[in-house]
Amino acid sequence: MKILKTFTVLAVAGLFFASCGEAKKNTEEVVETEVAEASEEMAMSEVQETPTIVGVAAGNENFSTLVAAVKAADLVDALNGEGPLTVFAPTNAAFAKLPEGTVATLLMPENKSTLAGILTYHVVAGKFEAAAVIDAINSNEGKFTVDTLNGGQITLSLNDGNVILTDANGGTSTVVIADVAASNGVIHAIDSVVMPK
Known part of the structure; x- marks a missing residue:
């Protein structure tokens, strides 16, 4: 029973860390996309500003x-x-x-x-x-x-x-x-x- 509880805790922890890692990866992708879009907008506005x-x-x-x-x-x-x-x-x-x-x-x-x-x-x-x-x-x-x-x-x-x-x-x-x-x-x-x- 103790082994089963330990295994369950480890499995939940593994899922938690995996989901955190996935969330971090998704967050990084979103940030990279936002930075790329912002850079593109700035480049366009610089062209329009002249x-x-x-x-x-x-x-x-x-x-x-x-x-x-x-x-x-x-x-x-x-x-x-x-x-x-x-x-x-x-x-x-x-x-x-x-x-x-x-x-x-x-x-x-x-x-x-x-x-x-x-x-x-x-x-x-x-x-x-x-x-x-x-x-x-x-x-x-x-x-x-x-x-x-x-x-x-x-x-x-x-x-x-x-x-x-x-x-x-x-x-x-x-x-x-x-x-x-x-x-x-x-x-x-x-x-x-x-x-x-």
């Missing part, structure tokens, strides 16, 4: 005039597209350098196509970060010409280490902030609006 070119500009008060112009020219979808694009983005101060009343006139619905032409003159297909731009300038005897989305060209050069844009009319602008990352390209802030012919 805004597009328009999103980056909209999130920076120094580009409020540019954002208003992009909306007025109906270019939001184009600049939110897959890309990649490189945008030489005039700051509010750059737009303020234009003759008085120019921005207000350009924002009028009847000037939508003119405004779109000016804005697309600031956009280049492809992603060109500052290092690549400087390499291209140095590899081409100090000047590198890029084709813009409006069909015109801008000449890039260096002056005291700064990238200078020269437009079709001989006007110049300086890159003041380089390599602002966006999910569909890169933005370089410039201090003057460049103009197509």
Whole structure:
């Protein structure tokens, strides 16, 4: 009888430990699954957290005039597209350098196509970060010409280490902030609006 009780106790203990081991194993599997799912969600949210070119500009008060112009020219979808694009983005101060009343006139619905032409003159297909731009300038005897989305060209050069844009009319602008990352390209802030012919 004593042997039977001992055997029963051992059997119950064995079942208890076996079930504990199984529960621990199940718990570990659940935790591993939850960690994997959380990591996947974080990776997805990181991808979603990087805004597009328009999103980056909209999130920076120094580009409020540019954002208003992009909306007025109906270019939001184009600049939110897959890309990649490189945008030489005039700051509010750059737009303020234009003759008085120019921005207000350009924002009028009847000037939508003119405004779109000016804005697309600031956009280049492809992603060109500052290092690549400087390499291209140095590899081409100090000047590198890029084709813009409006069909015109801008000449890039260096002056005291700064990238200078020269437009079709001989006007110049300086890159003041380089390599602002966006999910569909890169933005370089410039201090003057460049103009197509």
